[in-house]
Amino acid sequence: xxxxxxxxxxxxxxxxxxxxxxxxxxxxxxxxxxxxxxxxxxxxxxxxxxxxxxxxxxxxxxxxxxxxxxxxxxxxxxxxxxxxxxxxxxxxxxxxxxxxxxxxxxxxxxxxxxxxxxxxxxxxxxxxxxxxxxxxxxxxxxxxxxxxxxxxxxxxxxxxxxxxxxxxxxxxxxxxxxxxxxxxxxxxxxxxxxxxxxxxxxxxxxxxxxxxxxxxxxxxxxxxxxxxxxxxxxxxxxxxxxxxxxxxxxxxxx
Amino acid sequence: xxxxxxxxxxxxxxxxxxxxxxxxxxxxxxxxxxxxxxxxxxxxxxxxxxxxxxxxxxxxxxxxxxxxxxxxxxxxxxxxxxxxxxxxxxxxxxxxxxxxxxxxxxxxxxxxxxxxxxxxxxxxxxxxxxxxxxxxxxxxxxxxxxxxxxxxxxxxxxxxxxxxxxxxxxxxxxxxxxxxxxxxxxxxxxxxxxxxxxxxxxxxxxxxxxxxxxxxxxxxxxxxxxxxxxxxxxxxxxxxxxxxxxxxxxxxxxxxxxxxxxxxxxxxxxxxxxxxxxxxxxxxxxxxxxxxxxxxxxxxxxxxxxxxxxxxxxxxxxxxxxxxxxxxxxxxxxxxxxxxxxxxxxxxxxxxxxxxxxxxxxxxxxxxxxxxxxxxxxxxxxxxxxxxxxxxxxxxxxxxxxxxxxxxxxxxxxxxxxxxxxxxxxxxxxxxxxxxxxxxxxxxxxxxxxxxxxxxxxxxxxxxxxxxxxxxxxxxxxxxxxxxxxxxxxxxxxxxxxxxxxxxxxxxxxxxxxxxxxxxxxxxxxxxxxxxxxxxxxxxxxxxxxxxxxxxxxxxxxxxxxxxxxxxxxxxxxxxxxxxxxxxxxxxxxxxxxxxxxxxxxxxxxxxxxxxxxxxxxxxxxxxxxxxxxxxx
Numbered sequence: 001x002x003x004x005x006x007x008x009x010x011x012x013x014x015x016x017x018x019x020x021x022x023x024x025x026x027x028x029x030x031x032x033x034x035x036x037x038x039x040x041x042x043x044x045x046x047x048x049x050x051x052x053x054x055x056x057x058x059x060x061x062x063x064x065x066x067x068x069x070x071x072x073x074x075x076x077x078x079x080x081x082x083x084x085x086x087x088x089x090x091x092x093x094x095x096x097x098x099x100x101x102x103x104x105x106x107x108x109x110x111x112x113x114x115x116x117x118x119x120x121x122x123x124x125x126x127x128x129x130x131x132x133x134x135x136x137x138x139x140x141x142x143x144x145x146x147x148x149x150x151x152x153x154x155x156x157x158x159x160x161x162x163x164x165x166x167x168x169x170x171x172x173x174x175x176x177x178x179x180x181x182x183x184x185x186x187x188x189x190x191x192x193x194x195x196x197x198x199x200x201x202x203x204x205x206x207x208x209x210x211x212x213x214x215x216x217x218x219x220x221x222x223x224x225x226x227x228x229x230x231x232x233x234x235x236x237x238x239x240x241x242x243x244x245x246x247x248x249x250x251x252x253x254x
Numbered sequence: 255x256x257x258x259x260x261x262x263x264x265x266x267x268x269x270x271x272x273x274x275x276x277x278x279x280x281x282x283x284x285x286x287x288x289x290x291x292x293x294x295x296x297x298x299x300x301x302x303x304x305x306x307x308x309x310x311x312x313x314x315x316x317x318x319x320x321x322x323x324x325x326x327x328x329x330x331x332x333x334x335x336x337x338x339x340x341x342x343x344x345x346x347x348x349x350x351x352x353x354x355x356x357x358x359x360x361x362x363x364x365x366x367x368x369x370x371x372x373x374x375x376x377x378x379x380x381x382x383x384x385x386x387x388x389x390x391x392x393x394x395x396x397x398x399x400x401x402x403x404x405x406x407x408x409x410x411x412x413x414x415x416x417x418x419x420x421x422x423x424x425x426x427x428x429x430x431x432x433x434x435x436x437x438x439x440x441x442x443x444x445x446x447x448x449x450x451x452x453x454x455x456x457x458x459x460x461x462x463x464x465x466x467x468x469x470x471x472x473x474x475x476x477x478x479x480x481x482x483x484x485x486x487x488x489x490x491x492x493x494x495x496x497x498x499x500x501x502x503x504x505x506x507x508x509x510x511x512x513x514x515x516x517x518x519x520x521x522x523x524x525x526x527x528x529x530x531x532x533x534x535x536x537x538x539x540x541x542x543x544x545x546x547x548x549x550x551x552x553x554x555x556x557x558x559x560x561x562x563x564x565x566x567x568x569x570x571x572x573x574x575x576x577x578x579x580x581x582x583x584x585x586x587x588x589x590x591x592x593x594x595x596x597x598x599x600x601x602x603x604x605x606x607x608x609x610x611x612x613x614x615x616x617x618x619x620x621x622x623x624x625x626x627x628x629x630x631x632x633x634x635x636x637x638x639x640x641x642x643x644x645x646x647x648x649x650x651x652x653x654x655x656x657x658x659x660x661x662x663x664x665x666x667x668x669x670x671x672x673x674x675x676x677x678x679x680x681x682x683x684x685x686x687x688x689x690x691x692x693x694x695x696x697x698x699x700x701x702x703x704x705x706x707x708x709x710x711x712x713x714x715x716x717x718x719x720x721x722x723x724x725x726x727x728x729x730x731x732x733x734x735x736x737x738x739x740x741x742x743x744x745x746x747x748x749x750x751x752x753x754x755x756x757x758x759x760x761x762x763x764x765x766x767x768x769x770x771x772x773x774x775x776x777x778x779x780x781x782x783x784x785x786x787x788x789x790x791x792x793x794x795x796x797x798x799x800x801x802x803x804x805x806x807x808x809x810x811x812x813x814x815x816x817x818x819x820x821x822x823x824x825x826x827x828x829x830x831x832x833x834x835x836x837x838x839x840x841x842x843x844x845x846x847x848x849x850x851x852x853x854x855x856x857x858x859x860x861x862x863x864x865x866x867x868x869x870x871x872x873x874x875x876x877x878x879x880x881x882x883x884x885x886x887x
Contacts, residue, residue: 016345072331076335191366193369194340194370197332197339
């Protein structure tokens with residue numbers, strides 16, 4: 001086994017920012033807005049770095065797809081302990097239509113090229129909320145998948161994954177190579193300390209184009225319109241249960 | 255901080271007699287001078303503000319402040335990378351309320367700060383620090399300022415505690431002490447102040463006497479108000495040592511020492527129960543025959559005062575960015591409230607007096623930022639100019655600006671602002687110390703005014719000498735300038751216009767600055783002439799001089815920053831122009847009023863009466879008026 005883990009990270013609008021829709025309803029405002037690493041991607045990076053610190057794997061390679069700015073996100077992952085980065089260059093105009101299918105094709109191609117033993121991703125990105133990339137990547141590679149992982153243990157050529165599912169927790173054992181997607185309680189990501197950020201300056205980030213990986217970026221999906229969620233209406237207080245039933249009937253709910 | 259009595263009396267003696275030919279005649283005689291100690295800084299040039307005292311702006315001086323200093327793209331990217339985790343830490347892992355209530359910073363928080371690398375920001379990389387420039391340090395100061403106690407603990411450790419080793423230490427001292435200080439394994443403190451010596455630092459009583467075997471100094475004395483004093487492992491301690499001068503006369507001079515708690519004989523008192531920055535440890539430290547090896551002297555024996563002043567001068571400018579960082583947060587918090595709360599069926603944000611408060615906060619934040627980064631940028635220049643004057647200006651403006659604005663922010667919230675449920679009262683209490691430590695604002699105003707006037711005095715006497723030598727051209731030039739000015743023409747120093755560094759949309763403000771500068775030059779000259787070396791005792795005069803130069807430096811900073819913003823097209827640059835113009839207009843008139851008060855026999859000047867009132871009150875040590883209800887019949 002190569003002992004190499006590939007981690008995918010995405011640069012998204014910071015979770016604390018108040019999102020605003022563009023006036024032409026074509027998307028959300030991203031200009032001048034604070035961006036940071038997707039929280040689930042941070043958890044994925046932390047898990048990989050932990051594995052390396054326990055000497056269970058040898059190298060952590062972090063990947064991000066997008067325009068120039070995603071290099072900041074790769075640098076943050078390097079500062080957290082990843083060894084090297086790969087920046088898959090996608091032009092700004094293509095980036096808007098870049099979805100889970102395209103990204104998973106890229107991740108699959110890179111996983112093969114880097115001979116990765118594991119691919120760890122965040123379970124979903126907080127902007128798209130698609131929750132598809134990990135699963136599609138595993139399918140394209142025909143690898144096992146352990147999604148919504150809240151605990152990951154490497155055991156020889158296999159991985160034991162405790163998954164968070166609707167009914168509670170499910171423990172599975174899958175063979176490597178595998179794709180794992182990180183859920184919230186997997187770990188608490190470390191801060192990228194300032195001395196580590198300085199050390200990360202020396203780590204390499206390779207530039208790759210999707211065409212070099214044999215991936216076509218055209219999307220079959222088109223965003224028609226983006227709207228804000230409807231304003232929450234004020235509630236109404238009623239005195240008795242009969243009033244409540246009456247009002248519900250009025251609103252056509254029952 | 256010492257009242258640096260800076261006027262060299264000799265230059266005034268000559269200057270006054272030579273200025274006799276001046277149109278304004280004054281028959282005062284020169285008195286026998288006292289001994290004055292002049293400031294000895296390194297032989298570095300003073301930066302921009304000194305020339306304002308001469309009432310001039312020429313291409314050389316404006317080149318110091320225009321264009322606004324920039325950092326490289328790579329540096330900026332790195333800086334933004336640094337900012338992210340620090341902000342995250344302060345937002346998520348710092349419980350300021352608890353720190354204030356418990357009057358203690360929890361160990362986990364301190365450990366987190368150490369891991370982040372915040373204990374060695376300005377220590378060079380080769381000693382394990384981050385090696386940040388002044389500009390980057392100021393930027394991170396914006397974030398650490400979100401918790402006053404943490405900000406002061408960090409500043410006491412690195413801005414003053416270990417600074418002495420950094421700027422005046424030998425290689426051996428740096429190698430021995432800096433690595434552990436940078437990682438936070440050891441914490442540093444700066445020990446100068448004593449119960450009897452606060453502002454008058456030169457009068458300290460702690461003594462260091464050479465031991466019998468000549469290998470150690472024995473330190474005896476006690477220090478007060480020492481930040482980190484309760485747990486610091488390495489202290490920079492200032493003590494008087496006996497020095498034999500070149501003339502064989504024995505004198506007591508200050509020396510700086512690196513003292514380790516491990517040397518033994520050091521006791522720390524109980525932490526002071528303070529109004530604000532309660533999480534920062536402040537206490538008395540006593541030294542009882544502490545043995546300090548000879549190699550732990552910082553700089554030269556007897557050269558400690560200079561070391562102390564350099565240390566203090568080098569850290570001051572960051573108060574500008576800390577203040578700005580805090581103001582920006584307060585603006586967000588209060589704007590949320592003002593835009594949602596309604597009274598009289600209108601949102602608070604629609605009322606004029608509330609709007610004024612927001613404008614005040616925005617302008618202050620803008621000025622503080624502009625001044626801080628202008629000064630930091632100047633200090634980062636390779637030739638390392640002496641920006642102590644500018645740094646003092648930044649400190650005075652920022653401390654008072656922050657105090658006023660925090661109070662206004664609290665006012666916006668009304669009763670809610672007064673409760674401990676919100677952070678405003680804590681920010682207010684934490685802010686109050688800004689006007690007191692790092693040199694009280696009163697001392698710094700004296701320093702600002704006197705440093706500038708000493709420089710002006712020297713140049714003026716230099717010019718007089720030239721004229722005496724027969725430099726006719728110079729004489730005519732000076733006459734010409736005087737006549738032009740006295741005919742009320744406006745001075746053009748070349749800030750505006752085709753080749754001017756100020757953008758046309760700021761033209762009016764630039765002209766106001768030029769006018770202020772020119773008038774200031776005349777005022778300085780007239781004040782120097784009127785008082786001579788007794789100017790040192792005229793605090794109310796010096797206060798106004800300082801206030802005017804502070805305002806003018808602020809105007810320069812905003813003009814420089816706004817010009818750059820427009821020229822490179824930063825987002826919201828028109829708002830910056832608005833802030834700059836509004837600020838310049840406001841302080842232009844304030845300056846004119848203060849300069850009017852400084853004219854001879856000015857009716858606007860109430861100083862004589864103020865002094866009388868103070869004398870009468872202090873004589874009786876009480877308020878002396880009869881009660882309004884008293885009767886005499």
